[in-house]
Amino acid sequence: MYSSVSLIELCIHQVCVWKQSSFVESLDCFARNGVTSTALWKPLVDDAGVKQAKKNLRDSGVSAISMCPLVLLEPQNEHDSVLRAKQHLQFLEDAAELEVKSVIVITGGLSPESRDLNGQRQKVLEELELLIGQAEGTGLKLAIEPLHPMVCGTRSVISSLSEANDILDKLKRDDVMGIAVDTYALWWDARLKEEIQRAGSRLLNFHVSDWLYETRDIRLDRGMPGDGQIDNALIRSWMREAGYKGPVEVEILSAMDWWKKPADTVVRKICERISFL
DSSP: OOOOOOGGGEEEEGGGGTTTOOHHHHHHHHHHTTOOEEEEEHHHHHHHOHHHHHHHHHHHTOEEEEEEEEESOOTTTTTOHHHHHHHHHHHHHHHHHTTOSEEEEEOBOOOTTOOOHHHHHHHHHHHHHHHHHHHTTTTOEEEEOOOOGGGTTTTBSOOSHHHHHHHHHHHOOTTTEEEEEEHHHHTTOTTHHHHHHHHGGGEEEEEEOBOOTTOSOTTTBOBOTTSSSOOHHHHHHHHHHTTOOSOEEEOOOBTTTGGGSOHHHHHHHHHHTGGGO
16 A cells, blocks of 8 residues: 655645636635645746745745746747747746746647657757756756657657656756656556656656546546546655655646636645545
8 A cells, every 4th residue: 555645745736726716816725725835837927927926925835846837849939049048038037036946848749830750859859958058057957747649749749758768868967957757648658667767866746637537638637636547646656666755746737627616626625635646
């Protein structure tokens, strides 16, 4: 039997309640329910403004462990390196101001007219090298997050933990770079345990939710832990064996279910489900 997650180890991502809460409302909800850490969702930070967000965090007593998502290459900036560098730098400066430990990085997919997957992966490697240069001296860690293969074309050309480990092997910058493991994205991988062990000290963030048996949307129909097919507790045990000591971060994107419920209902249910983590 796996050891249970304690409330102090639980982190609830702002994205779980972002459709029904403002930045400050999400923090107040977490605090009311005894949750002391969160991961920041950039759209909510933008709505509040960095200065106000920093004050809200300080007043709430809820600490922020990370901010996401920093998207490396998007259709609107892929062909404008100056704009892209400016946007990435602003993201990093905001994250540093909010005193998070890590920034979650996803690669972005292919541009609509492209079929050059290998070429895009090479661009990702080059862009990460530039991002590392921007992140140096900020105290931030960059956590690359592989996403499910079904969103390879639109969200991430890195789909497995093996690919993420290979990238970090090439970059040789573990002082700045690491990995975010998301069970929703990686639970299917037969080599997941081995690749978690391989990642070792590179493991910076651990995201959990559940894969519903009959999912209605590959990205926005994540289940509450315990409602689906992912053995989150088993994967957490592999993370611990590999040396990960950070919090368990519940990250539920749920346009058809949980985003329609009151924030307190969502947070209370997550707290009730810690035995599945």
